[in-house]
Amino acid sequence: MAFIDYYKILDVDKTATDAEIKKAYRKLARKYHPDLNPNDKEAERKFKEINEANEVLSHAENRKKYDEYGENWQHAEHYEKAKQHGQYSRGGQQDSFGGGYSGGGDFSDFFESMFGGRTSGRQRGRSAQFKGQDFTTELHLDLKDVYTTHKRTLTINGKNIRITIPAGVENGQQIKISGLGGEGENGGPKGDLYITFSVENHSNFKLDKHNLYSTIFLDLYTAILGGDITADTFDGKVKLTVKPGTQNGTKVKLKGKGFPVYKKEGEFGDLYLTYQIQIPTILSEKEKELFTELAALRNS
Incomplete structure (x- = not known):
């Protein structure tokens, strides 16, 4: 060999x-x-x-x-x-x-x-069995691909195989599929296939374990007066009510709106939203007058 x-x-x-x-x-x-x-x-x-x-x-x-x-x-x-x-x-x-x-x-x-040379009298007619070689491959996915369980076809050594990828698979995680490796020797069992997942995050969310984190930009007036806003989650939009006088850096927790937990059907992490208040940089003359009046009222 x-x-x-x-x-x-x-x-x-x-x-x-x-x-x-x-x-x-x-x-x-x-x-x-x-x-x-x-x-x-x-x-x-x-x-x-x-x-x-x-x-x-x-x-x-x-x-x-x-x-x-x-x-x-x-x-x-x-x-x-x-x-x-x-x-x-x-x-x-x-x-x-x-x-x-x-x-x-x-x-x-x-x-x-x-290993195939001459045989002794006791060993002639029978050969040792060996398990086939294990195969490894790396599957590149986007974070959105592993938010839900789905099927995918892979080409392994010229053969197409259909596998189910469970929701919540993590970057660097490896799974074993038995019997999809090389052929065994002398009738031995087939080897196994090891798949390592490389998951890249191109979303606006930061993932930490099963929790997601994102920033919501609030205009100054909504932060002061309060109001309703629409925020993005990983699988859609939700309506949120902002309390009057909301401070910069305020965090809101949306329970169960995080990332799915691997092989735990229906279990999700949480989504944490951080409010970042945007101060207007260009004001009209009228806005300047009103802010001046407000400042005078606060200081009177």
């Missing part, structure tokens, strides 16, 4: 930090994503390679296995078991498979029987 350099695929050094690997993966995933490169087989191939590399290097345990065993990292447990029983033979080669395994006589009967 040819050695695959996952570090080279993501264009990072072997000493790269988790943050550097994540940044490199996101950059390349966006560049080669099938939605941005329709009917481009080469981009599709690159996208698969990038996801495979990220699956290994973004998980500390997988990365550790890969650094030691290279292409055979998924079978690290069997190698470790063999070492413990003294069945591992280097044959003058490198200790790490990551240095470039090329086959030959470096494996004992234990390895050869397990």
Whole structure:
């Protein structure tokens, strides 16, 4: 099996930090994503390679296995078991498979029987089963996309799959869909699909956990005299009554008008509105006269 350099695929050094690997993966995933490169087989191939590399290097345990065993990292447990029983033979080669395994006589009967070489009498006719490779992908959504539960079609390794995205999915959240990874070996189970959500907020609301925050601009006269106004919420408009003498920075809480709570049907956070009073900067001569009269009355 040819050695695959996952570090080279993501264009990072072997000493790269988790943050550097994540940044490199996101950059390349966006560049080669099938939605941005329709009917481009080469981009599709690159996208698969990038996801495979990220699956290994973004998980500390997988990365550790890969650094030691290279292409055979998924079978690290069997190698470790063999070492413990003294069945591992280097044959003058490198200790790490990551240095470039090329086959030959470096494996004992234990390895050869397990991975397709000669078999012993007891092991002939049966092969070890291994779970297929797990796949990872990143799905980019807008905040408005995850306000309600909806379905979306994804293209994974050339196959279209229909998934349900629950309302309230958070940025960076990862979900697992069992059985949508690679094929198992020797009849083993399929791997799983891990989807990481990248949620961007292009709205006028700030999201903190399940609560939303926004600013309402009030004219001076409504703040002083009070009145009815219309305010935006995430899913529509509401009518609010402003009390006379409302001060700048006053906060209003709208219960249940925040963001949906993940997998808790009908449960929402709250919406907090902050009043910001706008002082007029251009006054007519008549307005100046009236404000002068008001000032005189206040000071009399």
